[in-house]
Amino acid sequence: MNDKKKGLLKSLLIYVLIIGGIFLIVNLVGAPKNTVKKLTYSELLSWIDHDIQNHMEIEGADPDKTIKSVIIVENELVGITDKSAISEKNFSTKAYDIYANIPSQEQFYEDVNRIYEKYSDGQKVSPTDYYFTSNVQQPEGVSWWIELLPIVIMLLLFGGLMIFVMRAQTNGPNKGSNSFVRGRTKLTDPSQNTTRFGDVAGAEEEKEELKEVVDFLKAPEKYTKVGARIPHGVLLIGPPGTGKTLLAKAVAGEAGVPFFTISGSEFMEMYVGVGASRVRDLFEQAKKNAPAIIFIDEIDAIGRQRGTGLGGGHDEREQTLNQLLVEMDGFTKNVGVIVMAATNRNDVLDPALLRPGRFDRQVLVNYPDIKGREEILKVHSRGKPLSKDVDIHTVAALTPYFTGADLANIMNESALLTARNGKTEITMETIEEAINRVSIGLQKKSHVVSPEDKKLVAYHEAGHAIVSYAIPECERVQEITTIPRGMAGGYTKYMPDERSQFTTSAKFRARIASAMGGHVAERLVFNDVTSGSTSDIKNATSIARSMVTEYGMSDLGPIFLSGEREVFLGKNFQQTSAGVSEDLNKRIDAEISRLLKDGEARATKILTDNREKLDGVVKLLLEKETINREEFESFMEDRPYDPARAEAFRFGRKPEPLKAEEKIDSEEENQE
Numbered sequence: 239m240n241d242k243k244k245g246l247l248k249s250l251l252i253y254v255l256i257i258g259g260i261f262l263i264v265n266l267v268g269a270p271k272n273t274v275k276k277l278t279y280s281e282l283l284s285w286i287d288h289d290i291q292n293h294m295e296i297e298g299a300d301p302d303k304t305i306k307s308v309i310i311v312e313n314e315l316v317g318i319t320d321k322s323a324i325s326e327k328n329f330s331t332k333a334y335d336i337y338a339n340i341p342s343q344e345q346f347y348e349d350v351n352r353i354y355e356k357y358s359d360g361q362k363v364s365p366t367d368y369y370f371t372s373n374v375q376q377p378e379g380v381s382w383w384i385e386l387l388p389i390v391i392m393l394l395l396f397g398g399l400m401i402f403v404m405r406a407q408t409n410g411p412n413k414g415s416n417s418f419v420r421g422r423t424k425l426t427d428p429s430q431n432t433t434r435f436g437d438v439a440g441a442e443e444e445k446e447e448l449k450e451v452v453d454f455l456k457a458p459e460k461y462t463k464v465g466a467r468i469p470h471g472v473l474l475i476g477p478p479g480t481g482k483t484l485l486a487k488a489v490a491g492e493a494g495v496p497f498f499t500i501s502g503s504e505f506m507e508m509y510v511g512v513g514a515s516r517v518r519d520l521f522e523q524a525k526k527n528a529p530a531i532i533f534i535d536e537i538d539a540i541g542r543q544r545g546t547g548l549g550g551g552h553d554e555r556e557q558t559l560n561q562l563l564v565e566m567d568g569f570t571k572n573v574g575v576i577v578m579a580a581t582n583r584n585d586v587l588d589p590a591l592l593r594p595g596r597f598d599r600q601v602l603v604n605y606p607d608i609k610g611r612e613e614i615l616k617v618h619s620r621g622k623p624l625s626k627d628v629d630i631h632t633v634a635a636l637t638p639y640f641t642g643a644d645l646a647n648i649m650n651e652s653a654l655l656t657a658r659n660g661k662t663e664i665t666m667e668t669i670e671e672a673i674n675r676v677s678i679g680l681q682k683k684s685h686v687v688s689p690e691d692k693k694l695v696a697y698h699e700a701g702h703a704i705v706s707y708a709i710p711e712c713e714r715v716q717e718i719t720t721i722p723r724g725m726a727g728g729y730t731k732y733m734p735d736e737r738s739q740f741t742t743s744a745k746f747r748a749r750i751a752s753a754m755g756g757h758v759a760e761r762l763v764f765n766d767v768t769s770g771s772t773s774d775i776k777n778a779t780s781i782a783r784s785m786v787t788e789y790g791m792s793d794l795g796p797i798f799l800s801g802e803r804e805v806f807l808g809k810n811f812q813q814t815s816a817g818v819s820e821d822l823n824k825r826i827d828a829e830i831s832r833l834l835k836d837g838e839a840r841a842t843k844i845l846t847d848n849r850e851k852l853d854g855v856v857k858l859l860l861e862k863e864t865i866n867r868e869e870f871e872s873f874m875e876d877r878p879y880d881p882a883r884a885e886a887f888r889f890g891r892k893p894e895p896l897k898a899e900e901k902i903d904s905e906e907e908n909q910e
Contacts, residue, residue, distance in 0.1 A: 277338040285336075287353050423504075423520055425527075426490070426497040433491040438484055439617045440610025440642060447601050448472070448489050451576060455493035455529045458574065469599040470566055471577040473537075473592070475584045476603030479643030482580035485603065486533045489578065496530040498523065502539030505558050513540070513558030521565045521575070529574035537579040543588045559588060566596045605641060608634050608736060614642050618649040625663040633669055638734045640677075648672045678731075679724015687722065692860065694760065695720045695728040698770060700855040701759025701845055702730040702752060707874055708844045711748035715871075716887070718855075719864040727770060733867075743791040746781055750837030751844075753778040758841040759852065782833040783826075792829040799826060 277285065340346045347365060354363040435445050454461055454468040461468060474482040490497035498520060505513040524530045540558045566577055579597065581587065591597055606614060611634035619630065637645060651672035652664045659668075674681070687695075699718050706712040713732035720728040757771040790796030799818055818826075845852055851874060858865050858873065868884035 275336045277336055279338055279340055282336075282338040282340075283349055283353065286350060290353055290357060423498055423500045423516075423523065425523070426487075426499065428490075428494045428496060431487065431491040431497055433484065433487040435488050435492055437617070438481060438488050439613035440606035441481060441485065441603060442610075444474075444485060444601055444603050445488075447599075448485060449492075452489055452492045455495050455531075455574070455576065458529075468576070470595060471579065471597035471599070473584065473597040473600045474578065474580040474603050475600055476580075476582060477605065477641060478582055479641035480603045480605065481642045482603050483533070483535060484642075485601075486531070486578045486580065490531045490533075493529070493531070496524075496527040497533065498527075498530060499533040499535065502534055502536045502541065505540050506554060513554055514561035517558060517561040517565055524575045525573060530576075532575065532577045534577065534579040536581060537591075538581045538583040538586055541579075541581075541587045541591050543586060559591070563590055563596065605639050608638075611637055611640060611645060614645045615649065618646045622649060622653055623663045625665040627666045628664060628669065629666070632666070633673075636670070636673055638736055644676060648676050651675055674723065678726060678729060682722040685722050687720075687727070691727070692720055693856070694764070694768065695770070696856040696859040697759045697763050697852070698756035699728045699730045700852055700859060701755035701757075701841070702774075703755075703855065703870060704848055704852055704874070705755035705758075705841045705844050706730070706732065706748075706752045707871070708848070709748045709751060709840075711742070711745045712752050714867065716867050717864065718859060718870060720859050721863050743785070743789075746785050746789075746791065747833070747837060747840075750778045750781055750833060751840040753781075754834075754838045754841040755845065758838060758845055762842070762845055762849070763852075778834055778837060779830065782830045782837075785833060786826055786829045792833065794825060794829055 350365075350368065351363055354367070355361065435449075438445060451468065451472060458468070474485060476482055486499075487497060500520065505516050520532060524532050540555055540562065542555070542559075544556050544559065577597070584592075584600070592600070608631075612630055615630050615633055633648075637648065640648070648669065649672075652669045655668050655672060656662075656664045661668075671681075699720065703715045703718050706715055713734050715730060716733045717731040718728075719731075723729065753774045756774055757767055760767045760771070785791040786794060787799040790798075799822070854873060855865075855870065858869065862869075866884055867887040868880060872879045872883075
């Protein structure tokens with residue numbers, strides 16, 4: 239908890255104590271000093287009747303048990319059994335033993351006289367003949383400060399609340415304005431921002447693109463002198479975890495300017511107009527601190543396309559977007575404020591947001607390549623004791639398509655596993671386990687699996703591996719295991735080929751056949767199939783659908799029929815099936831089915847021709863539970879196991895070529 243929050247809590251505590259003390263004093267002042275018994279008028283007359291009877295008929299009555307003095311104050315009667323001297327004080331019901339309301343003084347005296355006459359044979363009496371003294375007093379006045387006390391308490395409560403609210407508004411990062419309107423904008427001072435481009439690894443091209451922005455913020459005259467206009471907005475696009483936010487922070491750190499950051503969702507509230515007000519306030523703050531950078535994370539929360547019919551004409555999100563468009567396009571010339579934003583859904587953004595003059599520069603922050611991953615791993619391995627057998631290049635080779643966040647998680651998970659196992663250095667084996675944990679899930683060694691299920695999983699995974707081995711276009715098998723991990727009962731791990739950015743039709747068909755390998759193996763061996771093939775069939779169907787509707791890799795020819803991949807807020811619901819007739823939909827389904835059946839038939843032929851190999855791989859899996867690439871390939875090629883090749887495969891290196899038949903040589907050329 240920071241000092242500002244502590245100060246607010248301290249102030250609130252002081253106010254609570256003050257108010258509590260006031261209430262305590264009031265209660266103490268107003269508390270009765272003794273117990274006062276209130277009688278009804280008839281009970282009072284009965285009491286007096288009893289006392290008169292005792293006084294007149296019973297000699298030697300106890301004087302302490304009779305009324306000594308009565309004080310009449312307007313319509314209240316107070317009787318006491320204490321000394322009569324008390325009666326000389328001003329009236330207060332708290333000072334006497336009993337009191338009661340009376341109709342009037344005349345009525346009271348008349349009733350007392352009647353009681354006396356009852357015991358004196360009708361002899362007339364007057365108040366001077368009573369056995370108790372009687373006098374009349376004015377009511378005691380209430381002190382003026384007692385009357386004002388409730389008003390003072392209310393003023394203190396209201397004033398304390400107002401002071402607390404004002405301090406909450408003025409002591410935070412949004413000092414000087416209404417915090418409800420200002421939202422949750424965070425301002426990072428240049429002196430506090432220590433992030434630099436050197437802290438961002440694996441994104442060299444992206445950094446080069448953004449260095450121009452830094453240079454403009456540092457020396458704008460260099461560009462304005464030749465009539466150049468720096469982009470008003472820079473949109474960072476890329477998958478989650480690739481370092482978009484870190485890049486934006488590094489730009490601000492390199493330029494040495496204030497860095498305002500807010501999430502797109504933080505503009506929105508349940509009240510109409512708040513989002514637009516927060517946008518205006520954010521830009522006002524940035525202009526006052528110019529040169530500055532505004533960073534809006536997850537801008538798709540407010541920047542989705544308008545006019546979809548979702549919500550009325552006064553939709554709060556659209557109002558917020560409209561205000562953002564106005565602010566970005568309404569900068570005064572060279573104001574020195576640059577807007578940066580990040581999203582992984584640039585396809586849903588409103589076109590007006592992407593036009594020149596707003597987000598007119600887009601930087602793609604994609605998955606890092608092997609060189610980028612190596613640089614990222616070097617950054618995240620700082621301060622961690624690595625064993626001599628750890629090779630950062632090897633770890634980078636074993637983590638294709640991992641983002642910077644994934645790699646940071648791997649190194650952190652490796653450190654946790656090392657500490658958990660009581661070791662002092664992170665080994666390569668620990669890093670490999672961390673990779674599997676992050677990509678697949680936690681290994682369930684203690685999970686009890688029946689022999690039947692274990693055999694089923696072994697045949698399923700062996701089917702995938704053998705089909706992949708037999709088709710040159712498939713990725714090479716890295717590891718096969720029957721040990722449950724995460725949601726999987728077992729898995730076959732492949733080493734993707736990163737040398738090419740493009741995927742051919744032959745590779746897609748090979749992937750479909752490989753995905754069908756487990757399903758086909760179950761049917762061949764057990765004459766039945768299980769639900770364990772669900773994810774494989776789903777993956778194969780997705781590939782086939784993309785081949786038909788997006789890539790033009792079917793008999794329908796080169797035509798794009800996919801429409802939007804999914805329905806989402808901010809796009810037209812009807813785009814998904816727009817322009818596709820019912821007959822064409824049937825042909826699409828037929829082509830997808832044909833591709834899947836071709837892949838299934840291809841896998842069936844491979845496994846039928848290699849049934850002995852299938853049984854042999856299953857036997858190995860049942861014995862060892864996990865086999866690596868060299869164990870698998872040496873068995874498939876009927877050659878001795880080569881530890882040197884196994885070590886090379888494990889560390890992502892290309893082994894020495896085998897001196898064998900041409901088929902094996904050609905397969906080795908496809909290896910990494």
